[in-house]
Amino acid sequence: MRKLARGVPPKLARGLLFIALAAILPLVVHDGGFVNFLTDAGAYVLLALGLNIVVGFAGLLDLGYAAFFAIGSYAYAMLASPQFGIHIPFWIMLFLASGIAALFGILLGAPTLRLRGDYLAIVTLGFGEIVPQTFLNLPQWTGGPNGLGNLDQPVFFGYRFGFNILPYYYVMLVLIVLAVVVAQNLRDSRLGRAWIAIREDELAAKHVGINTTTTKLAAFALGASFSGLAGVAYGAKLQLVSPDQFQFSVSVAILSMLVLGGMGNITGVILGSILISSLDRLILPQASNLIFALAHVRVDLSNSRFLIYGAILVLTMLLRPEGLLPNRRRRAELHAGTAEAMP
C-alpha cells in the first residue's frame, strides 16, 4: 500500500485529492443554491483556463474573449432548441461548439495576429463588441434582445437532467478536469514551449525556426475552443442565452481572474476564477446583508463590481504583477523590466 502511494507523483495525488473533494462536496453540502453557484463558477474556471492559453501561455492580450463564449452559447441555442427545430444532443454539441468557437478564433486571428500586442488587444476588444451586437441585431435567428430560451436539456443514457442541478455540476467538473489535463499537456508540449518563446521574444522565436503565425493561431483556436465548451454547458444549465450575458465586463472579469491568480499558472488561474466568482456571487451580497444587519443601511455592494475588478487589475499589476500563484518564468519576465529601470 505504501509502495503504491509512493509510486504516485505528488502533483497527480494532489490533483486527484482535489477532484475527489469537489466530487463529494455537493453530497455533503445540501444547498442547491450553493451547488448552483459552484456550477456557474465552474463555467468561469473553464473560460479562465481557455483565456490562459491565449494570454498566459502565448502572451497575446485578448480583450474580447467573451465573444467566443457567446459563440459557443449561441451555437447550442440555435442547434439544440425549438428555434429551428434542430436538436443535436448536448454531448455532440460540446465538440461541435468548441470546434465552431475554434474556427472563429482562427477567423479572428488569421488577419490580426501580425499586429503588435496592444493593437491586437484593441482589435479583439472590437471583435468582442461586434459579436454580441450582431446577435442582438439579427432577431430572426437569435431572438434579438430577448435571446433564445427553452434550450434542450442534456440526456445521459436515457437519464434526463431536468432542473436538478447536480448532474450539471458533475458535467462541469468533468469538463474542468479535461480542460486542465489538456492545458497541462499543451503547456509541456513543443507547441507550449513555442508559445512561451513567442511571449518572451517574438523576433528571437522566429529566428530559431518557430512559425509564429501558426503558433499564435493555434493559441487563439485552442483558447477559443475551451469557451465553446463553457458556452454549451452554461447555456444548457441556464436554458437561456441572451446577448447581455457577453458584455465587455465579462471579458474583463475573466482577465481579472487570470491576473489575480497568476497568468500562465493553471492552479493560479483556477484559484483566481473561484475567488472572483465567490466575491461576486457570495461575498458581496453577504457583506451587503451584514452591513444592513449591523448598521441598518441598505447598500448594494454588487454595484461595486466594476470597482472591484478594476482595483484587482490595477493593484495586482502594481504590487504583484505575477499574481497570487505565480508562474516562475512569467514572474521573471514581469520583473525584468522594472529591475533594469532602477537608476
Added chain:
Amino acid sequence: MSLIAQQIVNGLALGGIYALIALGYTMVFGIIELINFAHGDVYTLGTFFSLAILGLLGATGELHGPFLIVAVVVTLVLAMVLSGLVGVIIERLAYRPLRNAPRLAPLITAIGVSFILQNLMIYWHGPSPLPFPQILPNPTYAIGPVQIAAKQAFVIVLAVVLMIVLQLFVTKTKLGAAMRATAQDRDAARLMGIDVNATIALTFFIGSALAGAAGFVSGVYYGTTWFFNGFAAGLKAFTAAVLGGIGNIAGAMLGGFAIGLVESLTTQLLSDQWSNIVVFALLVVVLIFRPTGLLGESLPTKA
C-alpha cells in the same frame, strides 16, 4: 441628396467630439506608446464635471446674453482643468510605476482604471442616463439645402479652435518642443535637460483636458449622458486616432471627422444599431491593412 448633405453636417458635429477625444489618445500614445484605455471615461467625467458646474451656476435651462457666454466659458475651462487633473493623477498612480514594465502591464492597469472610473460615476449619479441642461439656444440656419443647428456649429467651431491652439502649442512653444523631443527619444530628451516626467504629465493633462472639453460639448450636443458613454465613444475616438495615424495630431482631427461621417452615414443608410459594428470593423480593417493610418509615418515596432 440633401439628406446625405444633412448627414454630412451631422457627421461633422459628431466628428468634432471624436476628434477632441482622439487627440488625447494620439498624444499619449505618441509620447509613451500606451493605449490609455481610461481616456474614454475621462471624457464622460468631463460631462459629469460640466453638469456639476452648471448646477453650481444655477444654469438649468436655456441661457441668453452675457450669462450664456460666462456660463459656457466657466464650465468649459473648469471641466477641462478638472479632467486634466484626473488624467495627471491617473498617470502618476497607475502608469508611471509601470513605465518600464512589459507593454501589456500598463494596458491591463488602464482597463482597471477605466472600470474604477465607471464605478465611481455610478456612485455619483447612478447607473441610468441623466439629462444635461439645454443651455444653448438652438436656432437652425439654412445654408442652401442644409440645415445647421447652432449646437452643431458650436461643436464644430470649438473643436477646430481647440485643435488649432493645440497645434500651435505643440509646434511653436518650448513645452511643445519638449513634448516632441520626449516622444522621439526619452533618454536623449532627459540628457538635454528636459524633465521627462513633468513633460509626460503635461501631455496627460492636455489630452485629458481636451477630453473634458469634448465631454462638455457632448453634454450640450446630446442633452444627456450616462456613466458608460465613454466606452463606445472612446473606442470610436481610438479608431479615429488610428485611422488618422496614431501619434499624429492633424491625423487625429482628420480621423475624428471621418469617423463622425462614417457613423452618421451608416445611421442614415443602414440603421443606428449597425453603426458601432461598422466603426469597429473599420478599426480592424485599418489596423490590418494600413496600421500607420492616413497621415502616419512608419511606426517603430518596439515589442
